[in-house]
Amino acid sequence: MSPRHLTFRIFRYNPDTPKHPPSIQSYELQEETGMTLFIVLNKIREEQDPSLKFDFVCRAGICGSCGMLINGRPTLACKTLTRDLPAEISLMPLPVFKLLGDLSVDTGMWFRDVSLRTEAWVHTGKTFNPNEQEERMDNETALNIYEVERCIECGCCIGGCATANIKPDFIGAAGVNRVSRFMIDPRDERDEQEYFEVVGSEDGIFGCVGLMACDDNCPIGIPLQGQLAYVRRKMAVAGWKR
Amino acid sequence: MQLQKALTRTSKADFITEMVQTVSGLLLVGFLWTHMLFVGSILLGVEAFNRLAGFMEQFRLLDVAVVFVILTVGAHVGAVFRRIPSRWQEQKIVWKHARTIKHSDTWSWLFQAVTGSAMLILVIIHVFIVVYAGINAKLSADRVQSWMLGFYIVLLLLAEYHASVGLYRALVKWGYVKRRSLKKVLSVITVCTIALGLVSLWLFLSLGDSL
Numbered sequence: 112m113s114p115r116h117l118t119f120r121i122f123r124y125n126p127d128t129p130k131h132p133p134s135i136q137s138y139e140l141q142e143e144t145g146m147t148l149f150i151v152l153n154k155i156r157e158e159q160d161p162s163l164k165f166d167f168v169c170r171a172g173i174c175g176s177c178g179m180l181i182n183g184r185p186t187l188a189c190k191t192l193t194r195d196l197p198a199e200i201s202l203m204p205l206p207v208f209k210l211l212g213d214l215s216v217d218t219g220m221w222f223r224d225v226s227l228r229t230e231a232w233v234h235t236g237k238t239f240n241p242n243e244q245e246e247r248m249d250n251e252t253a254l255n256i257y258e259v260e261r262c263i264e265c266g267c268c269i270g271g272c273a274t275a276n277i278k279p280d281f282i283g284a285a286g287v288n289r290v291s292r293f294m295i296d297p298r299d300e301r302d303e304q305e306y307f308e309v310v311g312s313e314d315g316i317f318g319c320v321g322l323m324a325c326d327d328n329c330p331i332g333i334p335l336q337g338q339l340a341y342v343r344r345k346m347a348v349a350g351w352k353r
Numbered sequence: 354m355q356l357q358k359a360l361t362r363t364s365k366a367d368f369i370t371e372m373v374q375t376v377s378g379l380l381l382v383g384f385l386w387t388h389m390l391f392v393g394s395i396l397l398g399v400e401a402f403n404r405l406a407g408f409m410e411q412f413r414l415l416d417v418a419v420v421f422v423i424l425t426v427g428a429h430v431g432a433v434f435r436r437i438p439s440r441w442q443e444q445k446i447v448w449k450h451a452r453t454i455k456h457s458d459t460w461s462w463l464f465q466a467v468t469g470s471a472m473l474i475l476v477i478i479h480v481f482i483v484v485y486a487g488i489n490a491k492l493s494a495d496r497v498q499s500w501m502l503g504f505y506i507v508l509l510l511l512a513e514y515h516a517s518v519g520l521y522r523a524l525v526k527w528g529y530v531k532r533r534s535l536k537k538v539l540s541v542i543t544v545c546t547i548a549l550g551l552v553s554l555w556l557f558l559s560l561g562d563s564l
Contacts, residue, residue, distance in 0.1 A: 180454070183454050184454060185454065203453070206450070271454055271456065273450050273451070273459055273462065276446050276450050277438055277443045277447060307364075311364075311367070311368055312367045312368075313367045313435075317367045317370075317371045320436055320522070321458075321462075321522040322456070322459045322462050323458050323525060323532065324454060324456045324459055328456075336525065336532065340525075340526065340527055340528060340529065343526060343527060346368070347368065347372070350368035350369075350372075353365050353368075
């Protein structure tokens, strides 16, 4: 079978030159064996258009830099093989995040803001004693924390969320999932009312309308539906007692 | 934190509204399904339908049901209203978003909002008619003979769709349910209730002038 001829329709916009309105530019390419979108975009930039902006760091699905809308679906470009896609492929940047240009968005600022607002760190009154033995955690708890801590903050759950698209302060699945990690962690001494303060509102868990695009699109398969429901039930109990 | 937000902090208003939305929604699903079973009593004959209607009127259950519906629908509308994107730009964003990501549960949410808004008007008309005319098989048969047949078919389809999607979303948001199997179960229930409603309408239509 001869290699396919692929057409990429890529979103182009540079916020620094707002006179040029956003447009879609087409690029043609021959498909190669085992071709990922990481290879495609670098090939286009090297051979056809050095001005094309996009982000990649690890090209192995770990760093979370290359989240984008591939034929509309939010996912990681480095993990996406062209053979799983039709011959015409549309690439758009993730919505919600600040657009830096073309396919490149700034997820870092967004995640930093959410981390600060949800106080995403272990709250403890204990002072650290370096000579003491480490406190033990049972294996199941550790595994539960690890399961949700796998989040690479690529932002696919946020870009795919209709609520996040219209409510700028909504912390989305990534934010709720991050808080759930501390709820599971016995080292965090916050009580449920303190958690309610940071996620028991429309900007937090009660802003979620349950579209589950986050759960359907998470590139690393974190069980977001379960985490959202877990936090929702916990916060409902806290709200009830309030 | 800004001044206006610091001054108007409401610690549990969002939680309460969410609970009102969920509880009223669940109650309305229960009401709708019971309602469809009651209407379906025409399958057992005109006598059965009229006796059930008579029983409801005699023990003032009809009044209770009407008051219940007005209060619950009112609470539900009040609570879900905040979910509907109100600004023109937000409307454009959500429709464009649904078209872009091609995600079925996102589409069903938009249809949920559309069917809900349409139903609000139809439900008001429906309740008015029942309150003023009462319930018996002849009244229903006469009504179905007119243009009202279309009204009932549309209301049936909208209500069953809205209830089914709403129940799905409530269970998905709160529970451990497996989404795929829940979808299957709810689809079967929805098809059955729509079929029951259509058969009831057809029976009233064929009873026609014989009453």
